[in-house]
């Protein structure tokens with residue numbers, strides 16, 4: 001029997017990538033899973049109907065949706081043991097070119113979405129002495145060029161989580177975040193460009209990245225072991241370490257890395 005057996009696990013953004021894999025991994029460990037996404041038809045089509053799975057439509061950037069999502073879970077199952085704030089979007093555009101609405105949208109989904117869901121699940125998780133997890137990114141440790149809004153949202157998420165962890169130190173509630181490295185998913189296809197439209201094509205060879213299943217397995221293991229934080233992939237660990245010890249060198253290495261990316265915005269407009 002696993003630690004998640006018969007626990008109530010709430011996951012945001014389960015219609016694709018890491019979120020979909022998290023749902024499958026939690027179900028495989030015997031949990032009852034409540035999951036949301038905006039595209040409810042897609043979400044429902046991905047999983048076999050089961051009394052252990054609750055698929056709900058919610059846009060986490062809307063406080064009322066988050067409130068209704070969590071309320072439905074507690075009304076149905078009476079408890080929340082684990083909340084995984086996973087829903088997220090990315091961007092690829094230089095700050096000087098991008099509409100500010102893009103940065104606001106990223107903060108609304110990646111930061112405020114996690115804050116709203118955590119707020120409404122708070123008393124249930126306090127009662128269960130459960131786990132609040134945030135899916136951050138290496139971009140939450142190291143600002144990335146062309147991703148000002150994304151890095152801001154993930155730094156904000158980690159600051160929120162760290163402060164909350166300290167507030168809850170003596171309550172039995174565990175607060176943690178995980179920072180996946182590049183992971184194969186849909187995130188780069190729907191990443192916002194200058195005007196907020198999806199960039200459509202990933203600049204990376206997704207087949208060479210960590211799989212979403214592997215990423216989800218590491219996250220679920222980390223939740224069961226109540227890890228403090230998890231930084232994934234060799235490249236990700238190196239980036240976090242280098243940035244801590246040699247931040248000026250990290251600026252140059254990170255710049256050069258993203259300059260080489262296919263169709264890098266750093267090249268556009270002669271900025272390379």
Ligand SMILES: NC(=O)c1ccc[n+]([C@@H]2O[C@H](COP(=O)([O-])OP(=O)(O)OC[C@H]3O[C@@H](n4cnc5c(N)ncnc54)[C@H](OP(=O)(O)O)[C@@H]3O)[C@@H](O)[C@H]2O)c1
Pocket residue numbers: 012013014015016017018019020036037038039040042058059060061085086087088089109135136137138179180181182183184185186187188190
């Ligand atoms: N893939 C990577 O390389 C990578 C690396 C580091 C961190 N991460 C983080 O991992 C998390 C999952 O990303 P992913 O790579 O799996 O991306 P993905 O394949 O694009 O999946 C994102 C999920 O979030 C949902 N979502 C987006 N906006 C939402 C909203 N406003 N309300 C509710 N759900 C929303 C999407 O569903 P709908 O569109 O149906 O709403 C989808 O299910 C994100 O927080 C991301 O920042 C990813």
